[in-house]
Amino acid sequence: MRRQMYAKPMTTARKSLYVCLIAGATVASQAAEYRVAVDPDVGAARVEIRLAEGESSDLFSMPAWAPGDYRIVNFGRHVRDVKFWQGADEIPLKDGRANGVNAWRASRPGDKVTYTVLAQPPGIFSENLRITATEVFWNGPAVFGWLEGHAKEAHSVRVETAPVGGVFVCPLSGVLDAKSSERTFTAKDYDSLVDSPVVFGTTISTRTFIVSGKEHVLAAFRRPASLSLTDFETTCRAIVTEAQSLIGELPYARYVFFLDVGGPGGGLEHADSARLAIPPGVRSTGVAGFLAHEFFHAFNVKRIRPKPLGPFDYTRPAITSTLWWMEGVTDYYAELLTYRAGLIDQEEFLANLGYAVDYAMNSPAAETVSAAESSRRVWEANNSSGFGGLSYYDEGKAIGFCLDLAIRWKTGGVRSLDDVVRTLYAETSGGKPGFGDGRIRDVCVQVGGSELAGMYDACVERPGPLPIRDALAAHGLFFDGRGIQRSPNASADALRLLSQFLTR
Template sequence: MTPSIHFTLSFSEPQAHYVEVQMHIKSFTAFDYIDLKMPVWAPGSYLIREYPKNIERFSVSSTDGKELKAYKTSKNTWRVDHKKNDIIVKYAVYAFENSVRTSHIDYSHAFLSPVGVFMYIHGYLYLPCDITVNPPPHWSKISTGLERASTSNSYHAANFDILYDSPLEIGNQDTWSFEVEGVPHEFAMVGIADYDREQLSADVSKIVAEENSIWGSNPNQHYTFVTHNYQNAHGGLEHLNSTILAASRYTYSQPNTYKAYLSLVAHEYFHLWNVKRLRPTALGPFDYEQENYTTGLWIMEGFTSYYDNLIIRRCGFYNEREYLQQLAIDFNTVYNRPGYELQSAAMSSFDTWIKQYRPDENSHNTSISYYNKGAMLAVAMDLKIIADTQGKYRLDDVLKAAYKQFYLIENRGFEEEELLRLAEQVTGVDLQKIFQAAHSLEELDYNIYFNRVGYQLVDHNAGQSHATLGIKVAHSEGKSIIKQVDRASGAWLGGLNVEDELIAINGHRIDPQGKALDHILTQAKVHDTVNVLIARDGIVSTLEITVLQSDKKAFSIEAIPNIEASTAALGKLWLSL
């Protein structure tokens, strides 16, 4: 008989943040024992999160109720002595971490991130499984990308890769549906928020249609958007045919924050193709027990970060000025981190497991984000293709061709060199320099690309003299605490530390509003020396710090006046609706 697995989820103590899991394994006779494992990370969020730490009350029995021996062999492995065809595994999962990648349960709802809930049999990720949800009586809805089974509140996954890519929202969320080009889309809003159903449906439909046109086809039979509304939140995580978003409940009433939310929707929906299907070789099939390394996240996340706001522009939500402001943020973010001189986009991708999700007080000095740097490289590539081909091709054409070749035809991941070759074949444009820049600390001259379509990257701080200590200060409870020290700044060279309490400079008491600090820096000249009174670990001391020239950038992207009509036409094509 073919082995089968059936999970049952119950919630006897949702107010205490628990889900009880029963795993019924039938007709599995391969060995004298079974190793049951739980993933330690979530695809799309590249950090070992140690989900097994939340497992409690693990037990195994035969179907006649006889307890079977089980013991742990590693942090995420439970070995079960297996001399029965059918066994029942029971365990509870504690879930009380609010994020798009971790489970959260309380009296009002349960959000289940499957990697931290469902165990698998080692070596048998390909087995299908069924899931039955037994919600408390006061919960009435389930939102998920899983396929519905024939019985109420039951679902089916063809294998564990699909199960792990299909989170569940269970509770009383506000749900409604709409179709875009024949594909039904469900919206699920969790928590109180002032949104307009019809407006959201109309606006998101535009985004979906625009992305369909970029990629050429939509791979889904159905799609689910789940948004968790909090007082303060922003983020998302992509899945095979769903996404989990987090937003402030006040997002929808203000134009700027609402457009940012639509950009988040565009970003996560773009991942349907870019990373969930078109992907580097290393990103699938997954090893759920350890890091899956790739240097290609600058393509997967960086290109997606370039397109999210561009799609909002193409849909008409951003005007040209607003879009260019958003694009300039990527340049300011990268070039105002000293770490851009130490870490390439490719290395940022590779080191995401130890850096991106584990920032510390020195991260800005040692690293960049492949999101921002990848977006910068993507715009350079897009503009070069547009200019070199006089608008015949653009980056859209590369992505569509790559999706067709690597996913639809060959159904495999790609290597970066393969993507480069395909991009050059499709467009006839030499893109080697831009791909090399992703793996190098040598910076591109981005104005070479912007100028060819009639725009320029302008640093408004260039030629200006701004004195700085090179510190970032947080004011709390009447104290001013140093939170960052910039590499090679006066503070760095003079020995100021993160967590030093800043008391006074040149005899001026530092106030919580920062007015004294601003006044001193305004009056100081570059290379002046100031006396800084600090408290470090309860000891008061004075340090002499040299004020240096600020190297902070203030970029904007602006149209070049009086350009040739042909150049202006290329810029219009780039930013066209």
């Protein structure tokens, strides 16, 4: 384990600009080459996209939204000075800002585009572009646009880290050119490029650990001194190990926990990393559920997903009725993983599930809005948590619990929601397409039997209280109006099912 495996020599002279290159890679005849210069004094980045020889495009776009944050942001709002070029000749824009705030069209195709990205406010879940004298962090959609017709190409990314220098971390493996201080890494396409955050600077602490032969990096920045990475390794290792045990594999070559200590917002998942806002000085057990939630997204959302959630169309809302599963069931598994890993005890586990059931039973919004509608229409609310006042996080967590108990009950404890998750994972991981509408329901029925169909519809498709009473009773539990309680006169069968559910 090397604490500073990305350390590089410090530059001696402070330069006012430093440069990032995104160069043509494995498909050299088709790939574009980007060049970015970031100015810490001004707080902006200059970006250049150069297409391969003979290639051209007349449309440059920035994303309207960032995957994981289900609302329109319009990252083009923070872009200035878009210019098209053919060689050294500037090409006039055709209609100014074509296609709204996120797209620019040239009067004829060119082989290069240049633009400026301003450092910008954080989103709900992540910093976007933060530039200080000692640290730079970016979330891909805030910085990188694409040229029409070239988003599917491979990119190799070269980052000049001077003058900030220090440690460089990105989920994509990098190679350092010591002479130029340039860091090169490869993204297989635009989706991968914008899904790979970068942080570098002189105030970053890192620690690595291995699970199942895969390297996991803890990268703490902004206020890293207040955190014990030894402590965080213990908790993250336990969560990763438990998830590996559930699914049977870890779906990435390398994973990064970006720990933004004292940073704004919550967490944002990526395929091979997550950015998490961590309160300064906190113990890892105090944020174990949060760590588990973002980490489990590497399976659920980044691999298990409906078709609109990858490959992405960044120009319009990705409408799906399954965000209750993507976020709420992820929250349910965050609870399960932290419990199974021994990070919370039985009483805390049941109490936390009780809070979710309380929400699903007593929330006024649950009377009028279904989990499916809350998911599908979240873009109208533009709040990234659910339409009609119904949180698909809390409602979905309760639904996950309800479906899990129902499957265990109907199969005599032989099957569980774990089997649904593993089936969906097998169908969608490894680069396979996302699932279509109705697939989660089909797999629940396949795993739990025909009675799961009605249960699923009542949980997901229709508003109203969660139909969990009988499934709880089958496990010797009941909902007392506020939380989950153990029934004093549970049958032997019920106690056996409860024991199986609580086994870790």
